[in-house]
Amino acid sequence: MVGLSAKGAATRERIVSGAAELLRTEGIVHTTLDDVLARTRTSKGQLFHYFPGGREELLLAVAELEAARVLSDQEPHLSDLTSWAAWQDWRDAVVARYVRQGPDCPLHAVMTQVATGTPGSHAVVVALMSAWEGALRTGVEAMQAAGEVAPEVDAAAAARALVATVQGGVQVLMATGDAGHLEAGLDLALAGLRPRGSG
Amino acid sequence: MVGLSAKGAATRERIVSGAAELLRTEGIVHTTLDDVLARTRTSKGQLFHYFPGGREELLLAVAELEAARVLSDQEPHLSDLTSWAAWQDWRDAVVARYVRQGPDCPLHAVMTQVATGTPGSHAVVVALMSAWEGALRTGVEAMQAAGEVAPEVDAAAAARALVATVQGGVQVLMATGDAGHLEAGLDLALAGLRPRGSG
Known part of the structure; x- marks a missing residue:
């Protein structure tokens, strides 16, 4: 998280915890990136700003949270x-x-x-x-x-x-x-x- | 194995142990029923005689052996x-x-x-x-x-x-x-x- 502003860190944290909740309730096979965007009220641009590696990088962040x-x-x-x-x-x-x-x-x-x-x-x-x-x-x-x-x-x-x-x-x-x-x-x-x- | 003759039981046992060895050495994704037939010198008819449920039943028998x-x-x-x-x-x-x-x-x-x-x-x-x-x-x-x-x-x-x-x-x-x-x-x-x- 080096280099993220406090606001950026909060946004990233909101995406990760929202994704984690979705995965917990909906299951991993039924959850798409679009679901995560909708749930966390995040744009695709924002998501790839915080997770340039996309899905894989977001899943790793969720794994770290879990x-x-x-x-x-x-x-x-x-x-x-x-x-x-x-x-x-x-x-x-x-x-x-x-x-x-x-x-x-x-x-x-x-x-x-x-x-x-x-x-x-x-x-x-x-x-x-x-x-x-x-x-x-x-x-x-x-x-x-x-x-x-x-x-x-x-x-x-x-x-x-x-x-x-x-x-x-x-x-x-x-x-x-x-x-x-x-x-x-x-x-x-x-x-x-x-x-x-x-x- | 109720109802199998001694010879029948031996044949069944040969198929199961041969399949188990194949799965151990070749891996499960690379092993087909045809491989098992070739390895154990068994005809398809024989195999389905002993395992009417086919692949699934044979795998269960291998699981029992393991x-x-x-x-x-x-x-x-x-x-x-x-x-x-x-x-x-x-x-x-x-x-x-x-x-x-x-x-x-x-x-x-x-x-x-x-x-x-x-x-x-x-x-x-x-x-x-x-x-x-x-x-x-x-x-x-x-x-x-x-x-x-x-x-x-x-x-x-x-x-x-x-x-x-x-x-x-x-x-x-x-x-x-x-x-x-x-x-x-x-x-x-x-x-x-x-x-x-x-x-």
Whole structure:
């Protein structure tokens, strides 16, 4: 967004969030660029001013927005994992988020429409995973500092484990509508973080 | 297979395993029914005798075969999870299997070609998950009987958690080529099974 005026940034943000809402409600196959223009009251010239790459670039921006929502929907817990109660609240927020989301993952839907393997789509996923794992790692390290998680636990590996568990649980939830795997996965992973000999 | 003679069952099995090998090596988009006939030295009449539903029914049979392989590749460990060493061997076998498999999951590839939501495709997935979770649950219960896992652990939930963790880790492995999430996920889940106070 370097070089955009405040007004330009607001216009761009209006286009992206409007496109994201359309894609969420109408589905990606039923949404055209013209629908986005109508919904966001934007001219074709404006849209291509902010997204010279057209559809692909707009979809990438929507993917970035949806990726940011994956994380913001886990707040305020994700940024404050400093007690077992906070970890439990985070676990509950994650389960509630994906139960609410149901069978259709907006980020997944957008990503299937962006040419896979393009640097842009890869970067969105890498950035999401990295930020998510970074926050969880910070949480594990905070628990280690507080003496609640054993010092020999590899905090980065634990963060990877938690993200993988969420992914697998959400995959089952999306396929079956049942959150049992997600819940059980998170519960077992959190049990694994508790120190041996903690009773 | 009710009603098939031994010879008929062998022919059917030859067609299914030949089709599976073709799909694994050539990829699903490049494989036609004619390729399967040539590879398995089968006439069109024979093929439709064993698979009256044609391509779709043959693909479902291949999906069943690949689902069975998901489980058999975890043997002999999966059926003998009676010590922590056995669980560790199982964990290593799962990681090795999916590292070997790499970015292309044959079961996933076949399933994307079978009309999703058909009773047949749904049944293949449900049967796989059920058998997989059943074996893991039996393993957790064996460890409980041996006093190695706390009696209050919900063995069925632990089995669901392990399957979800494998799914999520494999999803990352398929996308990135990195087994770190799968390994970390399994390690943390197994740590969660160890009893509190076991030192």
